[in-house]
Amino acid sequence: MPIFTLNSTVTRVPAMLTLAAALLLGACGSAPPARMEPSAWPGTPSLSDEQAHDIAIHALGLVGTPYRYGGNTPDTGFDCSGLIGYVYRQRVGTPPPRTVAQLNQWGQPIDANELRTGDLVVFGRGRSPSHAGIYVGEGRFVHAPSSGGTVRLDHLQSRHWSNQNPAFRRP
Template sequence: MPYPNLQFFSPRIRPVLYGLGLTWAVSILVACGSAPVRAPFPSDSSLNTDIVTPVTGRLSPEQANDVTLAALGLVGTPYRYGANTPETGFDCSGLINYVYQTRASITPPRTTADLTFWGQSVPKNQLRAGDLVLFGKSTLANHAGIYVGGDRFVHAPSTGGMVRLESLDARHWLAQKPRFKRP
């Protein structure tokens, strides 16, 4: 057996540890355990919606506008898992990656989970076009889109779907605990 017994990890985590390689995974766990780790998304109750300090990011207003227009221009492109071009289609992180690279020369992480840790958290009352909208009931995001203003965002929803514009206020998206990031 190439790896020691991992029975003390939950059954959902074991395949991940095997896939990552035990040595690497254990080093990450040890490193993470050496200091307190703050969750990337504060709980809703800890968000201060009266924040007056503006959140700044790397996008200029012109780049944010370009990102927004590019995202809107891709509405109707087919969804395809793992795809990241208009010709092949998009998954949600592929759409974000393509738009930011082509319109702002910024390369975001390729996976939605990695987008969780990218950029600066933004309270909803400070959202601006070009910000990221991340969804997930746990600490890690499992879906993402690009905010375009007016409480709307563009995203690549799922297999069989197409890139589309949706409202953050829709019941489904509110239940997904949206979080916001500024690149």
């Protein structure tokens, strides 16, 4: 059995526990793979219709919250992925990935005609998505758009957003 010193005391730890700890610590320090299978992201919830509705209502309630780069609470403000993370943690208890690129791999891809409340809208041209929001129904989504702005409700068919190469994900 391995021996570790903690606070000047010798502690014996079974080999399996040591292996488990090493695996967990290794996972914490590593970045997620660049490309994961859509359903393979750890902690991807399978949302009920009620949860999806609750997510949309909660997101709508945050409209007007200030934008803040890196922000992830109503008190400090939100960036786009911070808003999504906050809403999902509050309504489902499952934290989504933190970056837009990671959100673009979370859940399952869906077609625009399959959108329901609570789905993710991810924008960006080319390989790197640059922005994300939460679909709330009737062609609209809630998002934290930019520095100096506030969380707001926009339409997917607006001139700006329809040209941003939207993709849709169902967590």
